[in-house]
Amino acid sequence: MIIVMQRQATPAQVDGVVQYIRDNGLQEHVSRGAELTIIGAIGDENKLDLAHLEILPGVERATRIAKQYKIVARDTHPQGSVVNVRGIPVGGPQVQIIGGPCSVETQEQMNLSADAVAAAGCSMMRGGAFKPRTSPYAFQGLGVTGLEYFQKAAKRHNLPVVTELMDVRMLDTFMAYDVDVIQIGARNMQNFDLLKEVGRVNKPVILKRGLSATIAEWLMAAEYIAAGGNHNIIFCERGIRTFETAYRNVLDITAIPVLKRETHLPVIVDPSHAGGKAWMVPALAQAAVAAGADGLLIEMHPSPCDAWCDADQALTPEELKTLMGSLRAIAQAIGRHV
Amino acid sequence: MIIVMQRQATPAQVDGVVQYIRDNGLQEHVSRGAELTIIGAIGDENKLDLAHLEILPGVERATRIAKQYKIVARDTHPQGSVVNVRGIPVGGPQVQIIGGPCSVETQEQMNLSADAVAAAGCSMMRGGAFKPRTSPYAFQGLGVTGLEYFQKAAKRHNLPVVTELMDVRMLDTFMAYDVDVIQIGARNMQNFDLLKEVGRVNKPVILKRGLSATIAEWLMAAEYIAAGGNHNIIFCERGIRTFETAYRNVLDITAIPVLKRETHLPVIVDPSHAGGKAWMVPALAQAAVAAGADGLLIEMHPSPCDAWCDADQALTPEELKTLMGSLRAIAQAIGRHV
Amino acid sequence: MIIVMQRQATPAQVDGVVQYIRDNGLQEHVSRGAELTIIGAIGDENKLDLAHLEILPGVERATRIAKQYKIVARDTHPQGSVVNVRGIPVGGPQVQIIGGPCSVETQEQMNLSADAVAAAGCSMMRGGAFKPRTSPYAFQGLGVTGLEYFQKAAKRHNLPVVTELMDVRMLDTFMAYDVDVIQIGARNMQNFDLLKEVGRVNKPVILKRGLSATIAEWLMAAEYIAAGGNHNIIFCERGIRTFETAYRNVLDITAIPVLKRETHLPVIVDPSHAGGKAWMVPALAQAAVAAGADGLLIEMHPSPCDAWCDADQALTPEELKTLMGSLRAIAQAIGRHV
Amino acid sequence: MIIVMQRQATPAQVDGVVQYIRDNGLQEHVSRGAELTIIGAIGDENKLDLAHLEILPGVERATRIAKQYKIVARDTHPQGSVVNVRGIPVGGPQVQIIGGPCSVETQEQMNLSADAVAAAGCSMMRGGAFKPRTSPYAFQGLGVTGLEYFQKAAKRHNLPVVTELMDVRMLDTFMAYDVDVIQIGARNMQNFDLLKEVGRVNKPVILKRGLSATIAEWLMAAEYIAAGGNHNIIFCERGIRTFETAYRNVLDITAIPVLKRETHLPVIVDPSHAGGKAWMVPALAQAAVAAGADGLLIEMHPSPCDAWCDADQALTPEELKTLMGSLRAIAQAIGRHV
Incomplete structure (x- = not known):
């Protein structure tokens, strides 16, 4: 600190600060x-309270030196770590593309989505059964039924399923449905x-x-x-x-190299929510891979015109396939693969 | 819309939009x-999906006209509503000042706080038993024990208690402890x-x-x-x-007149968290009252130097008393009272 | 630093930094x-280049300690300074209200404006002869003719004139017209x-x-x-x-107490441009005075419906007069006057 | 509108708006x-004043429909335009890389810079003779002498020079020095x-x-x-x-596809100023090319440790060369070339 x-x-005020530092077991x-x-203040900074220091007489301001994150810091794991999702490595040389619709709608829609996701060469599938919506009057997701449709569809192609948890009370259900x-x-x-x-x-978590x-x-x-251990x-x-x-929103591409430096954990990008329009997705997805992202979360719908939410940001199966081609070429250009 | x-x-694209509008029961x-x-598109806008419209061929963009909030809109309740907190009206001519510490620490600290809050002339008391902290290693609040200390202290002065709920699973406890x-x-x-x-x-809720x-x-x-009915x-x-x-943070004073126009519900201000330093609180609190706020949430600690969190933003009991004097004068200047 | x-x-890298500090005449x-x-690094921080330090091997980051502003810093003039505008003190106990239209339009409009500004009890008058407009196709101000109209109107009430300078090449003209x-x-x-x-x-400058x-x-x-000497x-x-x-925009009310602490110079507020709508002006103006502003810049037009620009943010002469009443009361409540 | x-x-208020629209030559x-x-309001929107409309009685709000930019809009030039810089096309299939130091320091530094820029395969050179600095006490650039050094160095490799103009009064000098x-x-x-x-x-302008x-x-x-004609x-x-x-700063990568859609003019990116650190430049530069930028403005210094400003964001000649390799590969991956 x-x-x-x-x-x-005054000298007395300086002494007051020194005393506070010593009282907390650090050296000045x-x-x-x-x-x-x-x-x-030399020693374990966490023993000092920044706010306390700032109200001691004569103090202009106090600044932490040490970072407050420990387990996730790259310092503790310099070589980078890989998160394993049913055998699929996130954080290695392969860039993982996770495709799928915004929300789970019907069994048929999920089956068609899974087919398209697999055909395009994506390695995992996304889809929301519980939806955070700005309006209480908007479609809030199919809930547990959505998880069922999703798992049934994804299993046909052995695609791991990625889905959002909003409420602590649903965690057991997520475990039971083997998300x-x-x-x-x-x-x-x-x-x-x-x-x-x-x-x-003990489940992989995507933290947006x-x-x-x-x-x-x-x-x-x-x-x-x-x-907590995970x-x-x-x-x-x-x-x-x-x-x-x-x-x-503004896709913060700079976050990729900066996070890669600060943490050993993998970093992926969601170009679909960032821009909010399907026509922006290819440029943003390409930029993310070129900047070093370990994966992408891309919205695709078998028929965007019929999507129950965010219709304007979903790619068609055909557009996803085309984009996968560019992403493969860009990944290769920087020594990775999709 | x-x-x-x-x-x-093309004319055909215009026809496509018209058809979509009619199919959803509106008129073009x-x-x-x-x-x-x-x-x-004339009629109930909620029947239309903005995202769908925006991907119809030939559409540049679609814009909602109607507001999506209904119950809270001033339109539905033009004269302004008053929220009753155990007989204390929030939203009327009286500006309610809610004082108290950032977090509940000990029974003694809460008793001293309640004494100071009452002595200064505040009408309610605040204090956190469950604390949202950026770091998992920081003090997370006393929890249920904190609610006990708080209620015991507040009762001595018949002060209603205001405290934060973070987890749905604690709601029953909040009801049981009569928050x-x-x-x-x-x-x-x-x-x-x-x-x-x-x-x-059926409890008043402060929504930050x-x-x-x-x-x-x-x-x-x-x-x-x-x-939901509340x-x-x-x-x-x-x-x-x-x-x-x-x-x-930047205290958004403009939000006060704007909310007052958009909703019939009362609006209060927390000048302590906004600025983050005790010395900024008087200016911000005075500004809030002058701009028409219906109340203030002010942090005070019987001994800020010993506060377990946010020590630098808490007023002393003496400072709170002095501030109450200015607030009274300003409230009067605009035809209200504290 | x-x-x-x-x-x-490494120790060698630490030595490298120490050497750099000594080479620049400071002590480590x-x-x-x-x-x-x-x-x-102890000594004159301005002799060190932050960017240089940050690329020395082994350096994580460098932070300045000293503030880079000197003349305007309160440290150099603890008691606060008053700017004198033709005998009117800005920065003393009196809160100065500067009223007038967004832009100079005609001699008549300026005469009516000056009458209203004086009648309301404002101490100075504002008005733009050169207008910064987002669009090259919008009205860009009357230019020098505008300065003439403005001076003629203001002189009738002996109101000092406040007007915007956009181009260095016009400074001589501003001096000639005695702005x-x-x-x-x-x-x-x-x-x-x-x-x-x-x-x-040697002219007072309002720096927005x-x-x-x-x-x-x-x-x-x-x-x-x-x-430069001014x-x-x-x-x-x-x-x-x-x-x-x-x-x-968001009126940043916190800037008032913070600037008052950092600089000895006066601080005023423009509530008209901040909110952008006339109906927001009273709340914002009252908040600014309550927070300690030394003055206000308020847009008023003799007939807002006919204003050539920003018609929606100008008060009427009547509204200005009413607002002056509230401002007087609030100023008194905090021991000042208007 | x-x-x-x-x-x-009321119906009378609706009539008032209709009358205003007709009075200005549009149809309602x-x-x-x-x-x-x-x-x-159908017709030439520029004849209407948004602010006037918004203060007509009964009006909630008014919104423009037409875009206010005309000449630069893609509508007026759908196929995209190419800006010619001494025979070098900006906006075509080739991605133009503009390299060079933050500021002009000495003739030798500029010669070494020009050598490195040319050797790396950049097509133009950048360098500042007039520097906008936050502090009046910081180095403000060499001025006209800087232009001389720059031109002399660049001519040896026939590199077009790119440099910043801050003051209208210097434009003639820029023309005379053939910037x-x-x-x-x-x-x-x-x-x-x-x-x-x-x-x-009649000179190409880079508008940041x-x-x-x-x-x-x-x-x-x-x-x-x-x-104005340019x-x-x-x-x-x-x-x-x-x-x-x-x-x-946050590099706004989304601006690239969005500008490409809104305007026919070329779009380049400055990854050096965006991140502010040399180690961020490769990721950002690669992302920009992958997202469709027509060029890059990259800071390079023959010896960053000795740079007079922004030392921490300049690449070394070696780093620039390496980056050019990646950029070439990425450009090819999306069907362009460097």
């Missing part, structure tokens, strides 16, 4: 400059009770970034899951909220 | 300009399952604005609660996330 | 913790050549905050003016750009 | 729904007088996006240049300001 004293701080290091005095990857949505990134619960199970979550908050949300975490960038209104 | 056709849209109104054709006002925190503003549950009980929630999303979150909703502006780093 | 070394930094202060080594206060608009807050030029004249300028950048922009600077908060779309 | 009437609007189209009345591409920096994107002046010369400029504002800024405009995305503090 670094404590910057106010310009007019006082640097007296011509204009300012700076105090470094392969639990997705935590953007709005729940800091639903701490939900994070704690998925931290207690909150709409306005900083990288540091996102890493701390993952730390909540990891602290280290099978996959980060998913899905666009952030900014001032721009020409598209739904 | 207004549908703007692309410049080069086609305006052909020199450059653009615009189609209005007077359930607070939904910023991070849970779109925790839809939680909103649905508090919509089913999400860090980057738009006014429209906030109103829709309240609509989730209202749709109309005792109090909006609480607590600062939004922007690019500025000199303070924690 | 504080330099945090990477966890795996090395703190070796269990996990991290931190180096403080009393030069306004630098939000879009030009970092037009450094313009700042340098107004720094060379850029749409997404941080407090630190704003202070540095003022420092540009001050470094210390008559008035900060004007006018709303910042955020994700919210329900109103034009 | 679409005008939505308030729910309680009234749609009366069960809940709301909507009025379409090949005038760059307008982010902070000057809405310096309208500067835009008007570069609109009068303002830090918080919307796509629509950016297009309007280009329209200012185009309206259609040789190249858009340059360079990162936007958001809430994220882990990196300088």
